[in-house]
Amino acid sequence: MAITADTIDHVTLERLVEAGAVRGANIVGQPGGWGVVIQYGMTERVLAAKRGAIRIFRKFETLVAYLKGIGIAKYQVDASHFDPVALKTERKRTDAAERMKNAHEAAAYKGWLTQQVQEAIDDPRPSVPHSEVAAEWATERAALLKQAESMGS
Structure with a gap:
């Protein structure tokens, strides 16, 4: 999952969930964590972080809690590209x-x-x-x- 213009932010996702427009979510594993693809209507969008880049959850449990918190309890998981070795053990900015x-x-x-x-x-x-x-x-x-x-x- 690279940076793409086809993203959806948290506020928009919450509104779509409240309106009942979300028809599914795919959790996609990748080196470094997990991303989310939201399906609504005939569209699929990747969940974006605040600054526009694709939101990556380092821990699967955090992602599950996030989705449950906004009202998405069912989703599909694709772990084929997930690499636990690629998880950064030290995050220094x-x-x-x-x-x-x-x-x-x-x-x-x-x-x-x-x-x-x-x-x-x-x-x-x-x-x-x-x-x-x-x-x-x-x-x-x-x-x-x-x-x-x-x-x-």
Whole structure:
């Protein structure tokens, strides 16, 4: 089962089951899991995942529970292409792992920054007005310039 335009999504499948239009389902085994072909009217469509690719169930029990949950209790199973050796024992999505790592780091930074801002707001020491700081800096700057001139002469 490759990616195909002839797919059906979960919401549409639920509506067809509610309307009694589904006349059958075929569970098709393949390397890596199980796919579902839904038959309604004179049409057959492959069940699609949220992002449009064909939905593959790694475990047969999960697929059975899914179908029963939406109201399909009878179906045919074709296990001729199912390969249990091809099941991935380890599923790593480095892109998803990196996204989650970045999200956790961003959340930690946001928490730290929020804490720092709150501590600054709650600081009991009196704040120094801008005009006072500007006057002090002007005095210090003038002294530094005078010192630099005396060293250069």
